[in-house]
Amino acid sequence: MFWFLLIALVVVVAAVALFVAGGGSGAALPEAAADRTVWPLPADRPMARSDVETLRLPVALRGYRMAETDEALDRLGAELAERDARIAELEAALAGAQAAAMGGGGAKAAGRTEGGDGEEGEKKE
Template structure:
């Protein structure tokens, strides 16, 4: 035969889990629309992207995403290259 106290604890655990599930579900109410708090990656759409745009762009964080330091380093490098390409040519022949 099984122990009656084991069954009492099993029923109490199931009831507790059901209560937590009801609280988490909001007592049968539909879930609210999720609020998107991620920052927008603001890049211009009406003109070409410039070096300043690359310096100020920010991406949202994700659990499985890219390393922020690598993305920042690449954006900084691209912004520098765009600045050098846009700079007037120097006359080093002097």
């Protein structure tokens, strides 16, 4: 029985080795056709929260399709970075406007106080 299993194992290993080494016709395999699903994210506008909530990434044999998942995450990252930059720009503009208002408002308030004191002084005399 042992010899039979040993010979069967040798025959199977030899057959697999010949199959792999032979390789058939030797021609390269043709490119696989892309089996991508329709892209659910809008291409003509920035993504909204509802777009992200409805996003369903296509599933492959061992999980999500890496290329499509990476593409979706790259786009989300780029749009978030763009929004963060815009928010920072607007916050800087707001801080500048507030600083200008405080600087201009402080001078006006000081002028009123001085003018008010001067007027009261004139009235008292």
